[in-house]
Amino acid sequence: MVKKRLASGKPCEKCEQAEAMLRDRGLWERVDEVLWALEDDPDSPGMKLGRELGVELAPFFVVRDGEGSSVYTSALRLVRDHFPQARGGARRESRPAVPDDLEAVAAELADAPPQRILRWGLERLGADCGIAFSGAEDVVLVDMAARTELPFTTFCLDTGRLHPETYRFIDRVRKHYGIDIQLPSPDPAELEPFVREKGLFSFYDDGHRECCGIRKVAPLRRMLSGLRGWISGQRKDQSPATRADIPVVQDDEGFAGADGRLVKLNPLAGWTSAQVWSYIREHDVPYNELHDRGFISIGCEPCTRPTNPGEHERAGRWWWEDETRRECGLHVPEPANIDGEGI
Numbered sequence: 159m160v161k162k163r164l165a166s167g168k169p170c171e172k173c174e175q176a177e178a179m180l181r182d183r184g185l186w187e188r189v190d191e192v193l194w195a196l197e198d199d200p201d202s203p204g205m206k207l208g209r210e211l212g213v214e215l216a217p218f219f220v221v222r223d224g225e226g227s228s229v230y231t232s233a234l235r236l237v238r239d240h241f242p243q244a245r246g247g248a249r250r251e252s253r254p255a256v257p258d259d260l261e262a263v264a265a266e267l268a269d270a271p272p273q274r275i276l277r278w279g280l281e282r283l284g285a286d287c288g289i290a291f292s293g294a295e296d297v298v299l300v301d302m303a304a305r306t307e308l309p310f311t312t313f314c315l316d317t318g319r320l321h322p323e324t325y326r327f328i329d330r331v332r333k334h335y336g337i338d339i340q341l342p343s344p345d346p347a348e349l350e351p352f353v354r355e356k357g358l359f360s361f362y363d364d365g366h367r368e369c370c371g372i373r374k375v376a377p378l379r380r381m382l383s384g385l386r387g388w389i390s391g392q393r394k395d396q397s398p399a400t401r402a403d404i405p406v407v408q409d410d411e412g413f414a415g416a417d418g419r420l421v422k423l424n425p426l427a428g429w430t431s432a433q434v435w436s437y438i439r440e441h442d443v444p445y446n447e448l449h450d451r452g453f454i455s456i457g458c459e460p461c462t463r464p465t466n467p468g469e470h471e472r473a474g475r476w477w478w479e480d481e482t483r484r485e486c487g488l489h490v491p492e493p494a495n496i497d498g499e500g501i
């Protein structure tokens with residue numbers, strides 16, 4: 159495998175993601191050697207090999223077998239062609255394709271039960287589809303996904319600012335379902351100068367956009383770049399200002415997946431909080447102990463507080479900001495991320 163290191167000294171995100179994906183599928187030990195292509199050193203081993211093979215992209219892989227050698231610039235394609243038995247791979251070969259027109263699919267599935275929407279996604283994307291795990295809704299999705307017995311991926315953004323209870327909850331869910339939960343975390347090269355310059359609570363003064371951008375949006379972007387789809391627990395009634403129109407399935411316009419396109423599923427879009435909690439009780443699903451202490455929507459510790467009876471469930475998130483700006487940038491299109499709308 160040839161990995162790139164940027165002139166800044168940071169490893170290329172896509173290379174890191176490719177390595178993580180191979181590790182996740184138990185294939186990393188099949189990599190005989192890693193050569194570094196240093197962006198600022200044309201004589202580094204990886205740069206030389208790239209020139210020899212006429213490859214301009216990293217990561218890339220050189221596969222040698224009895225028939226000679228071949229070059230891959232996509233880790234997913236490498237897995238598909240050479241290791242179809244890897245986790246989720248055997249099913250991948252026979253999966254139905256994701257149609258071009260997701261609006262038609264969204265219309266067809268608009269009133270379907272969440273389990274059917276979830277199954278639609280996992281049958282097509284399998285382990286290339288990640289459940290973004292954090293709250294009550296997400297563990298319901300994990301429970302539903304586990305019952306399909308189809309492969310899927312689970313991840314939780316570790317901002318470094320979650321409640322201790324949330325970290326314990328993540329571990330409990332991991333053990334309860336016997337699943338890996340990947341924990342993408344902020345890039346120290348971005349986080350450290352930010353904290354050095356602005357301290358640990360700058361969001362109370364100038365809004366949460368910058369901190370969420372570093373601690374949530376960038377790690378999410380890195381995570382999604384190795385997937386083809388993701389599943390969120392968003393519900394329409396969580397925020398009349400920002401979530402009223404979410405479809406059950408859509409092309410994600412804000413992030414790119416491993417092959418460019420990224421499908422986003424919102425199986426619980428049409429559910430209410432009461433339906434989520436009734437599922438949790440009925441199926442004995444584990445939940446975050448903070449819910450028993452008045453927290454409804456739970457994010458980072460400094461930005462979440464319990465809500466009072468009668469308050470909207472997202473009233474406890476970034477409560478010092480205007481309601482229309484109470485999103486973290488995970489569920490809004492790219493242009494909005496850039497100009498700050500909706501974050």
Ligand code: SF4
Pocket residue numbers: 317319361365366367369370371373374457458459460461486
């Ligand atoms: S929720 Fe608060 S602490 Fe967490 S990433 Fe956003 S601004 Fe930072």
